Amino acid sequence: MKRSERLVDMVQYLTTHPHTLISLPFFATRYDSAKSSISEDLAILRNTFAKYEIGILETVAGVAGGVRLIPFIGFNTAGDYLKQLADRIEDPERILPGNFIYLSDVLGDPQELRHVGELIATKYAYSNVDYVMTIETKGIAIANSVSRLLNVPYVLVRRRPKITEGATVSVNYVASSSDRVEKMELAKRSLPEGSNVLIVDDFMKGGGTLNGMEELTKEFKCHVVGMCVLCEASNPVNKVVDDYQTLVKITEVDRSKGIIKAKPGNLLEQIDFQKFPK
Amino acid sequence: MKRSERLVDMVQYLTTHPHTLISLPFFATRYDSAKSSISEDLAILRNTFAKYEIGILETVAGVAGGVRLIPFIGFNTAGDYLKQLADRIEDPERILPGNFIYLSDVLGDPQELRHVGELIATKYAYSNVDYVMTIETKGIAIANSVSRLLNVPYVLVRRRPKITEGATVSVNYVASSSDRVEKMELAKRSLPEGSNVLIVDDFMKGGGTLNGMEELTKEFKCHVVGMCVLCEASNPVNKVVDDYQTLVKITEVDRSKGIIKAKPGNLLEQIDFQKFPK
Structure with a gap:
């Protein structure tokens, strides 16, 4: 088989199986090719994936070794995208009564979701995430992309009990938007004890919902490796969580004046871009 | 630049921009290469995409022409996957009190979601879908993958009003599971008039929810090009919708006996696999 054919299928295979160790013999059998040819193919893939910021192709040496694609984007690409996203959000048409912000178009757009997922997956590429967690409803699209x-897998926390989830564990939390104590719950069988959990959501005000999900992971004896939201509102200034990442920070919303101001959040400065091969 | 490098990036570019016309000059500029070289690259891609069932690389001739990747899987791959999915669902552990079925593990698994998306995207590859529609909550993961x-884009129908969506249009529907009249609604600005809509959902009993979404599209003066659900329950036998596709049909559920029987639904027989180049 020609190298070009192998390369085409390998790109598709690796990008649809990211973060998965794939052995050289697997590829050698798949293409009925010598391991030495496969090794040369992988060297080409490694360089091209780096050059076009598709990701890092890691090599694991030894008998149980192979390669693993870590989706990873570069500093400039990440920075440019965050600026573009902030610009898109800075549209006064988004401001709804009560100074709520309409984001369903962004959260329903497959290209935006891909970029958002790439950014978050880059930040947490080396955090050994076992599960992505989110709460219904708007965070689901983000969780899917990162997952x-x-x-x-991703797991879905419920604000209301569902009969199709079986036994659940619930916690109380204070929603920043209403200051009321509410309940959130997660199906018991959905999250194994000891898992590393990455929490994502669409919007954060005071951080009450993120805090609730943190509490919930404790009930499951799991460990939170990170919390990341698409948009953070500057108000209230004091949040009930402190270690979190945001893609976009909304600094001002005033429906009466038709003003919404947004800028890139703190995600960019918290990514270790040194991981990327030069 | 070497052909191998171009091919690697082209695969990534085309697979992240499916159903999008990309001009030859775009690639020629991106790789600083002659159009004749790009044409040869595309011929390799076309054959390899077909061979490995990645999709159909369509060529559009003329000045405004280019290529377009239509993700499309083959008959055998589709059939094998549907059998495997039915097997996974035929696990008595899934049966919850009230004969409800736990599916959150399947709906949270990125590889299952990819396959489910590929199947549905293959079926509706030539239906000129403008929007994928689903109703909260479990259908969202499927809608994301298809989208x-x-x-x-995908649009999300709500069972309860949300203050972060602005003006909405609502319809009443009869939920098969409760026989009660309920309300569903969609943000007015989320779906433009005249759009072609593909409706997807996770589970169907009598079809009341699908029927409600159909009614909702009428209120938006849109056209339903298809309805597809992951699982269909045999009971009740009479559905309130008739033209729909299902990936898996659940023919028997009995918690007391620990029995759940599932088999591939009607999706496979409704895909026109002749479209696939030989």
């Missing part, structure tokens, strides 16, 4: 790129 | 592969 696909980290190739780990 | 990504068809490269069109």
